[in-house]
Amino acid sequence: MSQRVFSPAVFALVCGCLAAPRAPAGDPEAFARNPIIHADVPDMAMIRVGDTYYMSSTTMHMSPGLPIMKSKDLVNWTLVSYAYDTLEDVDALNLNNGKSAYGGGSWASSIRHHDGTYVVTTFSQTTGKTHVYTTPDIEKGPWKATSFRPMLHDHSLFFDDDGRVYMLYGGGDLRLVELNPDFSGLKQGGFNQVVVTNASAVAGAAIGLPAEGSQLLKVNNTYYLFNIVWPRGGMRTVIVHRANTIAGPYVGRVALQDKGVAQGSLIDTPGGDWFAYLFRDFGAVGRIPYLVPVQWKDGWPVFGIEGKAPDRLDLPPSRGLIPGIVASDEFDRAAGEPALPLVWQWNHNPDNTLWSVSQRPGFLRLTTGRTDAHLLAARNTLTQRTIGPACSGTTSVDARNIKDGDYAGLALLQHRYGFVGLTSEAGATFVVMVNAQSNAPIEIERVAVPSQTVFLKTECDFRNRTDTARFCYSLDGTSWTAIGNELKMSYTIPHFMGYRFGLFCYATKAPGGFADFDFFRISDKRGGPDRAPR
Numbered sequence: 001m002s003q004r005v006f007s008p009a010v011f012a013l014v015c016g017c018l019a020a021p022r023a024p025a026g027d028p029e030a031f032a033r034n035p036i037i038h039a040d041v042p043d044m045a046m047i048r049v050g051d052t053y054y055m056s057s058t059t060m061h062m063s064p065g066l067p068i069m070k071s072k073d074l075v076n077w078t079l080v081s082y083a084y085d086t087l088e089d090v091d092a093l094n095l096n097n098g099k100s101a102y103g104g105g106s107w108a109s110s111i112r113h114h115d116g117t118y119v120v121t122t123f124s125q126t127t128g129k130t131h132v133y134t135t136p137d138i139e140k141g142p143w144k145a146t147s148f149r150p151m152l153h154d155h156s157l158f159f160d161d162d163g164r165v166y167m168l169y170g171g172g173d174l175r176l177v178e179l180n181p182d183f184s185g186l187k188q189g190g191f192n193q194v195v196v197t198n199a200s201a202v203a204g205a206a207i208g209l210p211a212e213g214s215q216l217l218k219v220n221n222t223y224y225l226f227n228i229v230w231p232r233g234g235m236r237t238v239i240v241h242r243a244n245t246i247a248g249p250y251v252g253r254v255a256l257q258d259k260g261v262a263q264g265s266l267i268d269t270p271g272g273d274w275f276a277y278l279f280r281d282f283g284a285v286g287r288i289p290y291l292v293p294v295q296w297k298d299g300w301p302v303f304g305i306e307g308k309a310p311d312r313l314d315l316p317p318s319r320g321l322i323p324g325i326v327a328s329d330e331f332d333r334a335a336g337e338p339a340l341p342l343v344w345q346w347n348h349n350p351d352n353t354l355w356s357v358s359q360r361p362g363f364l365r366l367t368t369g370r371t372d373a374h375l376l377a378a379r380n381t382l383t384q385r386t387i388g389p390a391c392s393g394t395t396s397v398d399a400r401n402i403k404d405g406d407y408a409g410l411a412l413l414q415h416r417y418g419f420v421g422l423t424s425e426a427g428a429t430f431v432v433m434v435n436a437q438s439n440a441p442i443e444i445e446r447v448a449v450p451s452q453t454v455f456l457k458t459e460c461d462f463r464n465r466t467d468t469a470r471f472c473y474s475l476d477g478t479s480w481t482a483i484g485n486e487l488k489m490s491y492t493i494p495h496f497m498g499y500r501f502g503l504f505c506y507a508t509k510a511p512g513g514f515a516d517f518d519f520f521r522i523s524d525k526r527g528g529p530d531r532a533p534r
Helices: 199-203
Strands: 045-049 052-056 065-071 078-084 110-114 117-124 129-135 144-148 156-159 165-171 173-179 192-196 207-219 222-231 237-243 251-256 262-268 274-281 287-297 300-303 364-367 382-385 390-398 407-413 418-425 428-435 442-448 453-461 468-474 481-488 500-506 514-523
Touching: 045 110, 045 262, 052 110, 065 117, 078 129, 110 156, 156 207, 165 207, 199 207, 199 222, 199 237, 199 251, 207 262, 222 262, 237 262, 237 300, 251 274, 251 300, 274 300, 364 500, 390 407, 407 453, 418 453, 418 468, 418 481, 418 500, 428 453, 428 481, 442 481, 500 514
Parallel strands: none
Antiparallel strands: 045 052, 052 065, 065 078, 110 117, 117 129, 129 144, 156 165, 165 173, 173 192, 207 222, 222 237, 237 251, 262 274, 274 287, 287 300, 364 514, 382 500, 390 453, 390 514, 407 418, 407 500, 418 428, 428 442, 453 468, 468 481
């Protein structure tokens, strides 16, 4: 029998008798399918307020950061906000003085709705702090930022029924600490002790990744703590501990061991159904979200269908990732519209003096402000996610104002990146393809072109973890020519993020040049070099 959540610290009270939408019986195309989102949306945290779900996720070194997504059915999600524009103004986050935040920035978050306030928290190895963001309106803001030391790794924010505020965090040994009510730091003299020692032990085998990714909730006066572990020689695994008091003692067990789907917690629907939200490492596209049905038995959540994460779910079907998580952009802006839609994030904190969508209406202008040796060092690269199982991105670049040694174009951004772009040398314009799959950028091909406005395209194949991409260009947007070689995409720990499309312009000799991008168009299909942009 489904059990209700009575703790206001975790789920909001249901307004009326709202039934969750369900798929029509007998129609196989009318069901949701896993993965729920075939794109990099890792470390999800989730709440339900009435009939609306909100989810936070990790985007690390990107700016703005800590994305907030909204759904009415747990399947179709739309970006509605970011908790911060910039995490902090420091060299690593600004890509200055040879420093970067690749693999850093902000990591796993926690999201809560308490006494009319939305609270989203995260932590950062780059800043060494725990960061807290609060707002009365999660979709429109404004957000108030608070931070404190120490950095609480993979913490879970928790409001208990007695009004006390906690964070549970750590790896292996899991510690519970009490916070000041205003989130300004750890409460002096407050609760502070390890409540689960060697939490990984319940997985049995020798552990490579100790228990982390804590998410704590309260159901029917019982505390449930969810973590991820990774047994050596095995797969990522979900474990759960429960206790009658927040301080324990906690008793644990394995909750799910299938496909490596792990890290997350539970969410209930207005109709009383339960799901676990988790992610799966899926190669170069990144860490992709799954939903797993949950039943309750003897006070324990039982995950999956016969212990497996199903391919099909009794939920409404996906309407596609466009425009919920990614979107095409013609760079046309009406009065009052934001300069950039929420699908865009800068690779690090941008220099806002060096980009514009108003200097040439209908175009994104990227201006160089310094010299950089390669793409990963370049500031103001504008990105959005790639999507699986296959996708393509297309742009048009007017490079008549780039300087000698400048590069401007379309990238697939990760540590082992690739790009197709335009460069200028001795007054001539060239299309180039660069491949960094060997950990160092190598120019594979260079072709002189008569025009300084060129269409560029890259296509990604993530099917069955093929993880390959190819690049092409066109002088008219209709007839396409392949350039360079195939990029073998690899999900690397130095970046810890799925591949992203990136629009870039950087200088290698002298700053001051600029490139104008007419549009960016994304498709969930792969075209060929002979196909026009969509």
